[in-house]
Amino acid sequence: MDLVSIKKDIEQSKIKKEKKEPQESFIKAVQENIKEVEKVEEKKKKEEFKITPRIISFDVEYELQGQIKKCKLTSKIMDAEGRTKYDRYVAAMSSGFVFDSLPIEVQNRYASLARIMAQCIDAPDWLINACAEDLEFSFNLTLKLLEHEKRFFRLNALDSSETAQKPRFSINTESFGD
Numbered sequence: 001m002d003l004v005s006i007k008k009d010i011e012q013s014k015i016k017k018e019k020k021e022p023q024e025s026f027i028k029a030v031q032e033n034i035k036e037v038e039k040v041e042e043k044k045k046k047e048e049f050k051i052t053p054r055i056i057s058f059d060v061e062y063e064l065q066g067q068i069k070k071c072k073l074t075s076k077i078m079d080a081e082g083r084t085k086y087d088r089y090v091a092a093m094s095s096g097f098v099f100d101s102l103p104i105e106v107q108n109r110y111a112s113l114a115r116i117m118a119q120c121i122d123a124p125d126w127l128i129n130a131c132a133e134d135l136e137f138s139f140n141l142t143l144k145l146l147e148h149e150k151r152f153f154r155l156n157a158l159d160s161s162e163t164a165q166k167p168r169f170s171i172n173t174e175s176f177g178d
Contacts, residue, residue: 052151055121058144062130062137069130074121075145077152082118089114109135112142119145
C-alpha cells in the first residue's frame, strides 16, 4: 500500500467535497439573500403611499333652488402667491376690522371662503355664492381642500403602528440650551 498515493487520493477527495460544498452553500446564501431582498421590497411597497400632486380635480354636485349644479373643481395647493391671495381675501371680507376681534363663527366662515377662492382654480360663481350662503357646504368643501393639502405635504402617513412615518422636516434647537 502506497501511503503517499492514499494521502493524495484522500486530499483530492476532500478538495472535491470542499469545492462542492462551497458551491452549494453559496447557492443557498444567494437564495436566502434573494428572499431577504424580496421581503425588503415588499415591506417598502407596503410602507409607500401615493404622493398627491399639487393640482387635483374632483367633481362637485350641489342642489341650488331645485336645480342640480355640477362642476369639476380644480384644487391647487397654495404657494406663496396663493397664500397672499388668501390673506387678501380674509382682509377684504373683514372690511377693515381686526380679524381676531371678529366672532369665531365669522372668522371660520371667512377662512373657509378665502381658502375656497384662493385654492380653487376658476371656481364657478354659483359655487362661490353657494359657499357664502350655505355654511355646511362651505365647510365640507374646505375640509376636502384641507385634506388635499394634508396629503400633498405627506401628512397622510400610514396608520400602521409598525411603520413610523419619516418626518418632512426637523428643527434642532439645542443651541437654546433648554
